[in-house]
Amino acid sequence: MPHILKNKNLEILIDLPHENYRETRFDWSGKIIEVNFENVTFGITETPKAAYQHHNGRGFFNEFGIDSPLGFDEAKKGEWFHKIGVGLLNKEDDSYSFVNNYKVKTLNFSIQKSTDSINLECSSELVHGYQYILKKEIQLLETGFRINYWLENIGDKTIKTTEYNHNFLAFNKELMSNDYRLVLPFELDSGQFDENVNPENFVQFKNDQLGFSKTPNEVFFFSYLNGKKKVPASWKLENSKLNIGIKEVGDFKTSKVNVWGCKHVISPELFFEIALHPKQSVSWSRTYTFYKL
Template sequence: MAYQLKNKQLVIDIAEPGDYKGSRFDHSGFITRTTLLEGNHSFCVPESLNPAQGTGGVGICNEFGLSKAIGYDETEVEEKFPKVGVGLLSKTNNEKYDFSENYPLDPFDISALQKDSQSITFTVLPKDCRGFAVMLVKTISIEGNRLTIDYCLHNMGTRIIRTDEYAHNFFGIDDHLMGPDYVLKFPIELSPWSDDEETMDVLSFHEKEVRWKLEPEKEFYFRIKGFEAASYPWIWELLHEPSRTGVRELSKFTVSSVAVWGSRHVVSPEMFIELNLAPGEKKSWSRVYEFFTE
């Protein structure tokens, strides 16, 4: 059974834990669709339009430990290591951890409690893995045209938890393809870079804005410096100019790094937070999205 939040401005569809069966994204609070009722505008799209490609992402889904899973390096082949929000994964080889690999999975137990039509809380229960044990509580709520995701991570094990978290925001407004009709804005002057600069050829950068020269034929990816240890009233905004419809993120946590990924039908601004928790320690943070049409 899927879940839904609704008020006079927004409808938010959320998957049942376990509907997504991959080993990459957090299984709790997996937001598959957001609808702004004024104008009936939609925002969430799948990672790939080909179900046989990609890692199964859609809409607003978050991931812990993109580049380095907890305890992976010390784990022997066929032993397990934890992935926050997902479960205990089995190491299949001695290669570097790869977020895109679908590791064998023993999923965490997840409960859901929906108190009313505008709020739901998911609790991901820990399983000890060589002293690593983490409980995740995620509350998704709406007020007006804003969607808030509150996270609380509790280290219930005996070892330090070092990881990071980001939301892979798979957005395409009303299914319009990426191209000159879109602008992606940031509150800082942009100095983008990429390990493969050819992926940025389809993009143009001017001061605080990113635009598309044409519809991209392949994936694009770049990173941004300058957010570290700073606070802004909003941290990115995606606008479809012909319809004057968009979404902006107003999150207040300290951003540790920024990346932008996308392809022909989707763009995903990714704002990372670094997480270091001693045994017994808790860490809370929130992501806030504002959906609008002008």
């Protein structure tokens, strides 16, 4: 059963580390699977097939090291490397792929619960010179929630990685359509995107907004919507049919903003860059607010 944080305005459903999703891509600590606000459900599974809901991303899942997990390059085939928030993964091939499900030695988590927050903590083994402590707090707010992260390098080597929240979003499972609009804090120029996958051209850009002319049947993906410039870490997604919106604001600037999606889901992604020398730590946060239009 998920852990629930609830007040008069909203309800947050959180799977604990060893509940349900146990693949090796997304961080296991504090897996927010769903939020309910004003009789609207936010958050959906990566795939619409119910059979896969425990094997794919869902709701507000985050990930560390999507391209290069700690120690992967140093590890030989058959040896172990770190996936922060998951555990030690076994190297199978010369290149890492986040879509693979690796053999894993899972982390142990300590959990503290209260009426308005949940705190999770884990610490890794020392492998290939890398070792860390990760703490995450999910804090209930009046009309939203905040995720506070804290990462400490207790190993011998510098930790260089990224973290982002995938944000698998739909409102009441409403398909992507011209009822939705994603608003970003900068002008959008598709000519500056690093990747532009829009096979049906149903995803459209105007000024600072992304919208849909029709419901897409194919996967769409755009990377570096910010053109690799440092921008405020924020976005808002609104639905004019339901008159509801959600906003994410990070307490950092980001140099990478991606958007992925398909027929039933859209995922705006704000990347946080991490560079920690031994004995250093860093903290950051993501605040989500839900509102009526």
